[in-house]
Amino acid sequence: MSANTIEINRQRHRFDGRESVWLFGYGSLIFKADFPYLERRPAAIEGWVRRFWQGSHDHRGTLESPGRVVTLIEQPGATCRGMAYRISPDVFDHLDVREKNGYLRFTTPLYFENGEQAEGLVYIATPDNTAFLGPAHERDIARQIAGAHGPSGPNDEYLLRLAEALRELADDDAHVFGIERYLQHPE
Numbered sequence: 001m002s003a004n005t006i007e008i009n010r011q012r013h014r015f016d017g018r019e020s021v022w023l024f025g026y027g028s029l030i031f032k033a034d035f036p037y038l039e040r041r042p043a044a045i046e047g048w049v050r051r052f053w054q055g056s057h058d059h060r061g062t063l064e065s066p067g068r069v070v071t072l073i074e075q076p077g078a079t080c081r082g083m084a085y086r087i088s089p090d091v092f093d094h095l096d097v098r099e100k101n102g103y104l105r106f107t108t109p110l111y112f113e114n115g116e117q118a119e120g121l122v123y124i125a126t127p128d129n130t131a132f133l134g135p136a137h138e139r140d141i142a143r144q145i146a147g148a149h150g151p152s153g154p155n156d157e158y159l160l161r162l163a164e165a166l167r168e169l170a171d172d173d174a175h176v177f178g179i180e181r182y183l184q185h186p187e
C-alpha cells in the first residue's frame, strides 16, 4: 500500500450528518492536539500495543534519514491507554493530511476510566504500508530517533513528549520507556 493514505481514508467512513465522532490518539495525537475538539478524555483500547515501528519521512525525519513514530500492533489481551477526543467529522480533513504517511482509520471500541464505552476511530499504520519499518532492538530504535529530524521537529522530541504524556496517563509502557532510557543514556 502507498504511504499516502489521504484518498483512501476519505472513502473509508460515512459520517452522515453526525454531530461528533470519537477519535482515539495513542501517539502524537495525545500530546499535540492541533485541531478543535468538543471534549477530551483519557481512554483505552483493547488488543493493541504501541510500537515505534512506523517510519516517518514527512514529520520527524526525511526520505534519506527517516525517523520512527508509533503505530499499533495487534496483541490479544493487551491494553493501550491514550486520549480520546470528541470531534466534528470535518476535522478529519485536517487529520487525514496530518496522518497521511501510512495511517488508515479503523473503528474501535473505546473504554473510558469511569467504565463507559463508546465507538471511535483510530489511525493505525499497518505493516503493508511502504513506510513501515517493523521491529528493531530498542537501543537501535533510540539511535535512529536520536539522528532524525523532520519538518515537525526532532524525532527525540516526539519520543520524549510521548513518554511524558504516558506518565501523566499512568501508562507504564515498557517499550516507550525502554527507548527513552537508551536515548538518555546511550551506550
Ligand code: SIN
Pocket: 024, 025, 026, 027, 028, 029, 030, 069, 070, 071, 099, 123
Ligand atoms: C496517534 O497519535 O494516534 C497516531 C500516531 C501519531 O500521529 O503519532
